[in-house]
Amino acid sequence: MHHSAPLVLLSLLCLLFGVDGGKVLVFPLDGSHWVNMKVLIEELHSRGHNVTVLRASNSWYIKEESPLYNSITIPNTGGFDEEFFGLLIGRLLKIKKEGNSIWNRIQLEYEIIMKFKSMHEDMLQMMDRILGDEKIMNSIQDAKYDVVLADPAAGGGAILAYKFNIPLVFNVRWTIHGEGHFAIAPSPLSYVPVPGVELTDKMSFLQRVKNVLTYFFTRFQIAVVAEPIFTSFCLKHFGPNVNYFSLFQDADIWLMRNDFTFEFPRPTMPNIVYMGGFQCKSAKPLPGDLEDFVQSSGEHGVIVMSLGTLITQLPQDITNDIAAAFAQIPQKVIWRYTGPRPVTLGNNTLLVDWLPQNDLLGHPQIKVFVAHGGTNGVQEAIYHGVPILGLPLVFDQPDNLFRMEAKGTAKILDIATLDRNVFLEALKEVLHNPFYRENMQRLSRLHHDQPMKPLDRAVFWIEFVMRNRGAPHLRTQFFRMSWIEYHSVDVILTLTATLFIFTFFIIYVIQYLFRVLFKKKVKCA
Template sequence: MGSISGLSLLLLVVCLTSPSVLGGKILVFPIDGSHWINMDLLIQGLHAGGHEVTVVRTATSWYIKENAPHYRSITVTLPEAMNMEEQDFFANLLTNILTIQREGGSFISTAKWYWEMLGALSEIHQQAGQLVTEIFENKTLMQNMRDTQFDVVLIDPGVPVGVLVAHELKLPTVFNVRWITSGEGHAVVAPSPTSYVPVAGHVVSDKMTFGQRVQNTIQYVFNMFIDRFIVCPHYDRLVDRYFGPDVNFYHLLQGADIWLIRVDFVFEFPRPTMPNIAYIGGFQCKPSKPLSSELEEFVESSGEHGFILMSLGTLVKSLPVEITSEIAAAFAQIPQKVIWRHAGERPNNLGNNTLLLNWLPQNDLLGHPKIKAFVAHGGTNGIYESIYHGVPIVGMPLLFDQAENVLRLEIQGVAKVVDVTKLTRQNFLEAVQEVLHNPSYRNNMKGLSALHRDKPMHPLDTALYWIEFVMRHKGAAHLRTESYKMPWYAYHSVDVTCCLLAVLLMLIIIVVRLMRFLCFRLCRRRKPKQE
């Protein structure tokens, strides 16, 4: 009886001192498309940990389903579908951009490219503002959110709708982030010297020449211009309307308690960081599972040559047929089998060695022992899965950050990059053959894989720990600097510098006048003696 009581007491002590959070309530604001894939993994992990998860979605959401076993949803109906939720939006955007880029690097074509991108960006955030309005104007919905008594809001701040809702509900926030309104997430929360930290949109390494540093600074100013005058006005109007002039939208954005940044420095260039940043790059990576019998049979038929995987991610289902036909013609000339995720018009010149699929188990194929290379667009999900499994890449960047991503891989000798606007069957074939036959690509990627896997805790466990940390402690204010509330001249110590320069100038003036005075007195004393 005594031993049972002792065991009960021990279990009670363990339960009381355990760092876990039992039955927490989490409100989630995700972004559709590929961003949802990794957010959904976090939600599954939180659900498995006993938490109740509520996901805010729109009625026209592309990937985010209304009913799921691991979360409940709040569905908001908008007057029209958001661009990001239209499956043809990114395909049309890519087609237009490729057309513009093929016209050459003239000022007119560059201006067209930026006009296309900035117009799409502004419209996405304008539609996101409508979502905020629909939520705030629905008094019943807002009251239900308050009555639920959520513990934390988990947000993908690429479209920062949830930041405003979290402020209204007075809840701590955790960001699941790589990109934010002004570019890469670090630019908002951590010091980002333009001397060695490449700015989003500038495809260079961290070892910049003088000219590249000039371009980096100009790109930084341009990004700030876009953020302040293209993106933020949509949210500033909402903040003024619902919170008044004393609340600053950018301060709300910078005031998140924890930033779960989807970066691993095996891939990213070294840079300054902050104590409220946790790195979870590659948290979606996991060991591969057996393939279906049909796929396994196709893969095994490759024999000693192995196979190549090609996928352009979730946003862009296919390239224009004139490009895919060149790719197909190149694939037809190699002995390897090819598994190609392709949903568009069937390309010409397709060889018997190539299998087209609408969907494929990417992680399981990348983990198969017969895989030789991965032809990819450079999205971070695919990149980290390739690093995890040690598979070299033929990079074909299409949109957004993809050119910067594949550059980082190329610098480390694990990828060969092809410009899709100049792609021919010959240069594509040469790139594929170089990755296949030059062992340095695979060896270098195996080295990255070993570094990426060598961690004290899996990145997914790191993410779940910090979300629960914020729930346990009702925030993480002790890790968050308040420097973002300082005026720019104080943050950069312009006022201190001016003060010190003024004091120095005064000292110089005093010393100069004193010396002139002494010289004058000395001259007056010497004059009578000379007479």
């Protein structure tokens, strides 16, 4: 009896910590996407799973050595770099200041498209090295992984899952084709806005025209950026019968990094699992010096400013205007910034190279979040109920902040036309108008009112796929249908033709009977 209790306790601990954990192969994307993937890796590791990360040798943030995972490093060059983002922001601001002409905008869009194409080409060259390296291929084969966890904004994870016949789970907001829903879920353009068009689910006729035209433009981008290089890669390695995008659409589970506190209502699918805000946590205590600074704000509170992982500074004239505006308010400011010290910086502003964003946003003294509109920051603001003053720059940021503005939780400024007075007035409005905070706190309550934490839900479904060797019962096969079959054009034409023939036959019979009867009447007369 005395020995039974320790044995039971040990058994429970074994179950709790997953001694018989599975093997997970992770194919991530660098930058801010890695921040999300690392949260899932940490949780999988804590539950006893063995995680291996495939990384490029020139990764920014994905370290080769980690207590959380083993790594397979692939020699690589190219891809995005920090200099590219600095130049891109400079070009974007210059174009906007020059009047945002159509020609200038097309030039910039073309440059971004070509950079993404270069990134995909670089990734596929890395995949060529993997598939051509017998040692790496044998190590993946021998490891007998239970699941591939991948970011579909890079195509390598889907390729490896197909090559080794391993179940596939996506950690997704974006694919190589754009927003994830458009890859697998019905997306009627009459009320589902294309990301980037900055529309809601309630569109006028002209807005629907704009939405449709934007959709076709994104299809053109895909045809230029992704289709040629992925098609030729699959032809080389898998033959002519494998459509590259069907490898993505065949994923067992899509862990979608948003939910309907952020997204407008739209159709979904059985294998889409929403985990918006999964990286958010209850705030932990701040470091002592930071807590002292926050508490020194008194009744006025604190403003937090951060432009995310990729962009840590702005052109100096804009920086000086923002700093001058901050200097005119009684609130304290914590600003993540790594550039030259602004000459107009006030005594109320603390510049830091890094800040614990989630913990700061969860502090009761925080009044406003000045942000660029990245998905992570927006979801943390929703989680903690902090209104946003938005300075969108590139990619999905304008659209993310537009959604928040449409829900009454944010105010957006055009950073290209920004000056200290415009910034100051907008900041005062978000600070003092209860409309923004009340709406954001309402969204926060909706987000928290769910039966399971998003991170627990995400890990449950990863483990579900591992236990059951996939989830084919949740996958629809619409993508294997032709456009004609999917929209039942053949059925509609067949039924229309049948109705036409039947109608013609009835008319013919009636005419025939009429002629017969008419002839009989004439003879009788």
